[in-house]
Amino acid sequence: MLLAAPAIDIxxxxxxxxxxxxxxxxxxxxxxMYATWxxxxxxxxxQYRLGPTxxxxxxxxxxxxxxxxxxxxxxxxxxxxxxxAFELAVFLIFIPALMVFVAxxxxxxxxxxxxxxxxxxxxxxxxxxxxxxxxxxxxxxxxYALLGGMRAAAxxxxxxxxxxxxxxxxxxxxxxxxxxxxxxxxxxxxxIVWQPLGFMIFLIASIAExxxxxxxxxxxxxxVAGGVFIEYSGIRWSMFQLSSYVNMxxxxxxxxxxxMGGWEWPFGTDVGWGLQLLLTVVKMSLFIVFYLWVRASFPxxxxxxxxxxxxxVLIPFSLAQIFFNGFIIVYDLPDVAYLISSGLLTVGLGYSxxxxxxxxxxxxxxxMVPARATARKPEPEPAVVAAAEGAAT
Amino acid sequence: xxxxxFYIFAATVIAGGLGVVLLRNIVYSALTLIxxxxxxxxxxxxxxxxxxxxxxxxxxxxxxxxxxxFALMLTRTRELKDNLDGDQKPLAAVAALAxxxxxxxxxxxxxxxxxxxQITTVPFNDIGNALFERWAVPFEIASGVLLVALxxxxxxxxxxxxER
Numbered sequence: 025m026l027l028a029a030p031a032i033d034i035x036x037x038x039x040x041x042x043x044x045x046x047x048x049x050x051x052x053x054x055x056x057m058y059a060t061w062x063x064x065x066x067x068x069x070x071q072y073r074l075g076p077t078x079x080x081x082x083x084x085x086x087x088x089x090x091x092x093x094x095x096x097x098x099x100x101x102x103x104x105x106x107x108x109a110f111e112l113a114v115f116l117i118f119i120p121a122l123m124v125f126v127a128x129x130x131x132x133x134x135x136x137x138x139x140x141x142x143x144x145x146x147x148x149x150x151x152x153x154x155x156x157x158x159x160x161x162x163x164x165x166x167x168y169a170l171l172g173g174m175r176a177a178a179x180x181x182x183x184x185x186x187x188x189x190x191x192x193x194x195x196x197x198x199x200x201x202x203x204x205x206x207x208x209x210x211x212x213x214x215x216i217v218w219q220p221l222g223f224m225i226f227l228i229a230s231i232a233e234x235x236x237x238x239x240x241x242x243x244x245x246x247x248v249a250g251g252v253f254i255e256y257s258g259i260r261w262s263m264f265q266l267s268s269y270v271n272m273x274x275x276x277x278x279x280x281x282x283x284m285g286g287w288e289w290p291f292g293t294d295v296g297w298g299l300q301l302l303l304t305v306v307k308m309s310l311f312i313v314f315y316l317w318v319r320a321s322f323p324x325x326x327x328x329x330x331x332x333x334x335x336x337v338l339i340p341f342s343l344a345q346i347f348f349n350g351f352i353i354v355y356d357l358p359d360v361a362y363l364i365s366s367g368l369l370t371v372g373l374g375y376s377x378x379x380x381x382x383x384x385x386x387x388x389x390x391x392m393v394p395a396r397a398t399a400r401k402p403e404p405e406p407a408v409v410a411a412a413e414g415a416a417t
Numbered sequence: 418x419x420x421x422x423f424y425i426f427a428a429t430v431i432a433g434g435l436g437v438v439l440l441r442n443i444v445y446s447a448l449t450l451i452x453x454x455x456x457x458x459x460x461x462x463x464x465x466x467x468x469x470x471x472x473x474x475x476x477x478x479x480x481x482x483x484x485x486x487f488a489l490m491l492t493r494t495r496e497l498k499d500n501l502d503g504d505q506k507p508l509a510a511v512a513a514l515a516x517x518x519x520x521x522x523x524x525x526x527x528x529x530x531x532x533x534x535q536i537t538t539v540p541f542n543d544i545g546n547a548l549f550e551r552w553a554v555p556f557e558i559a560s561g562v563l564l565v566a567l568x569x570x571x572x573x574x575x576x577x578x579x580e581r
Contacts, residue, residue, distance in 0.1 A: 038418070109444065141467050141541060148475040154483060155451060162444060162490045170490070181483050201541065 057087035097258035109163025116156030131300035164255035172251020176242035183232035189342030210285035230275040238322040276311035429456030
């Protein structure tokens with residue numbers, strides 16, 4: 025058991041935690057390699073393609089080939105780049121992404137450290153990565169990178185607010201910020217039932233936090249040419265990609281144990297670590313498949329839509345959720361009241377999203393535009409038609 | 418072990434603070450400020466107020482630093498790289514030392530209500546109860562002040578946009 029609880033080795037908790045982190049980093053690296061394979065396969069299937077097929081059975085060796093390609097690539101740095109900021113940025117994104125997992129309980133006994141305030145810890149640490157994005161953007165000395173870095177920071181800071189507010193709602197219901205206690209609370213009913221609005225806000229805000237499509241505005245190829253990654257190559261670029269996927273795993277895990285009951289629901293605490301690990305992984309995978317599905321389904325948002333959605337829709341609704349939760353706690357209403365208030369707010373969220381985000385846009389009738397210029401036969405000019413008619417008569 | 422960590426964190430705080438003042442590149446100063454604030458968070462953990470430590474990371478490491486970095490990177494910081502030092506360096510040193518002396522005097526002269534060598538752990542729930550029940554009115558007033566500041570900032574920004 026690599027990720028042993030500190031209780032096993034009380035004398036050396038630091039050594040224990042360090043070993044756990046190293047083992048976890050290695051596991052995560054392989055996990056991320058195969059996440060890229062999985063993403064390519066899933067998205068290919070959704071787009072009626074095959075995805076990687078040539079390397080190994082089902083293209084299973086593709087991530088290994090990719091890794092070697094990336095590691096052996098020339099490591100370039102622009103001559104005008106700021107050395108310290110450029111080099112440091114990679115680590116300032118990579119390290120917070122991995123630090124999140126210190127507080128994540130994988131099963132009832134598998135965690136690196138049991139922090140009593142683990143939910144707060146996860147949110148605080150995952151919020152640090154924007155420093156790396158800003159530094160990478162500024163240090164690259166490239167306009168696209170700077171724009172991408174600014175967009176990344178603005179997006180991360182905006183969506184962190186509704187994310188934390190959704191978590192506050194959950195904390196009000198469970199009465200704890202300890203992830204472990206929170207999982208135990210979901211013994212019979214997972215929190216997604218009591219807090220569907222919190223779940224929806226978490227789902228949307230977490231896609232924005234991991235900067236995946238349709239919220240990949242900071243790294244959009246067509247707008248900022250890859251954003252902060254533009255000047256990075258080889259191993260540094262792959263570390264950016266790695267931390268992006270690690271973040272995706274982190275938020276999938278967070279969603280799995282905050283809203284879906286983690287290892288507790290529906291089998292209880294005493295089923296042994298094997299089944300518990302399986303439950304955690306299955307729930308995490310559900311989130312990851314959702315992220316990939318959304319990526320394959322939706323076009324990228326515009327920056328103003330992104331901002332107005334966070335500030336005008338998600339934050340007011342998460343505040344309303346907190347207000348209703350407080351009301352229910354103060355007047356000691358039954359748990360069903362959570363479901364009713366949160367469910368009604370969820371419906372309102374879906375309804376208002378369209379109206380608030382698209383308000384102010386000019387109402388245009390739907391126009392049919394040909395997909396390509398050649399898709400429609402060019403209509404003959406009137407003069408040509410008249411000439412042809414004249415020739416015929 | 419705890420003592421070792423205390424010295425590491427204390428060194429981080431002091432080195433970070435010196436870096437903020439002494440480094441010529443203002444973005445590096447912001448970076449060392451982050452290091453310094455994280456060191457303070459570490460000292461909070463050693464004092465077993467994990468909640469304050471995490472809030473320090475969340476608010477100072479997150480929200481405050483993003484403001485500072487945004488401001489630095491969106492203005493032309495590279496052009497004022499060389500002109501950050503003035504002739505008033507000795508005066509500043511005297512002022513800083515005077516402040517340090519008064520702090521040390523205040524800390525050593527005060528009779529503290531509890532035994533300072535003993536760390537009293539404050540449960541997270543007690544902080545919440547104190548904030549929302551015992552001290553609810555000051556808390557609300559503080560949030561009202563912040564709200565006014567927020568609205569004021571928006572109004573000022575809107576006026577500037579209209580003037581252009």
